[in-house]
Amino acid sequence: CDPILALVINLCAGASAGAGVVISQLFGAQRDKDLKIAVHTTISIAFVLGLVLEIIGLMLVPNLMKWIQMPEDVIGPGTTYMRVYFAGLLFTVLFNMTSGILNAVGNSKRSLLYLIIASIINIVLDLIFVLVFRWGIFGAAFQKYCGDLDESEAV
Numbered sequence: 001c002d003p004i005l006a007l008v009i010n011l012c013a014g015a016s017a018g019a020g021v022v023i024s025q026l027f028g029a030q031r032d033k034d035l036k037i038a039v040h041t042t043i044s045i046a047f048v049l050g051l052v053l054e055i056i057g058l059m060l061v062p063n064l065m066k067w068i069q070m071p072e073d074v075i076g077p078g079t080t081y082m083r084v085y086f087a088g089l090l091f092t093v094l095f096n097m098t099s100g101i102l103n104a105v106g107n108s109k110r111s112l113l114y115l116i117i118a119s120i121i122n123i124v125l126d127l128i129f130v131l132v133f134r135w136g137i138f139g140a141a142f143q144k145y146c147g148d149l150d151e152s153e154a155v
Contacts, residue, residue, distance in 0.1 A: 001078050004064055005085060008053060012093045015049065016100030023104040039101055043094070050093030057086030077137040084141035 019042040026035040057064075061082045065075050099111035129139030 001082055001085075003068060004082065008057065008089065009092070009096075011053075012046075012049070012096045013100075015045070016096045019045075019097065020100040020104035023101055027105045042097055042101060046093050046097035047090070050090035053093065054086055054089040057089060058083060061086065080137050081141040084138060 019038070023035065023038050023042065026038055061079055064082065065079055070078050095114075099114070102108065102111045126140060129135045129142060133139060135142065
């Protein structure tokens with residue numbers, strides 16, 4: 001699953017970096033009105049991009065498994081993981097874009113703090129969902145949207 005998820009996450013990271021360039025230039029030039037418009041536009045685009053990628057991803061999961069020639073014995077768990085992951089992709093896209101906005105205006109501490117907290121929650125929920133609730137692959141994928149919204153760790 002990792003190549004597919006890495007492609008999606010890197011696409012979002014690239015869009016975030018591009019928006020960050022525009023936002024940081026406007027911030028540095030103290031063009032507050034244009035900055036506000038750019039931030040709102042960036043969040044709107046992130047929302048639409050997240051929804052579109054989520055819907056397309058959910059519809060294409062079975063085909064994606066075939067296209068990457070996933071071995072038959074892991075198609076079932078891989079499909080489960082990918083469906084759960086794509087179901088929460090909107091939140092990943094929004095987190096990455098808002099983190100990019102914060103970084104663009106020089107506030108990297110806040111996004112780092114959120115990422116640290118999310119990573120700790122990720123670890124705790126992974127242990128709870130997989131070891132305590134015994135949700136297996138579903139639990140490993142589901143906890144991503146209760147905790148870590150930034151990186152893809154795939155099957």
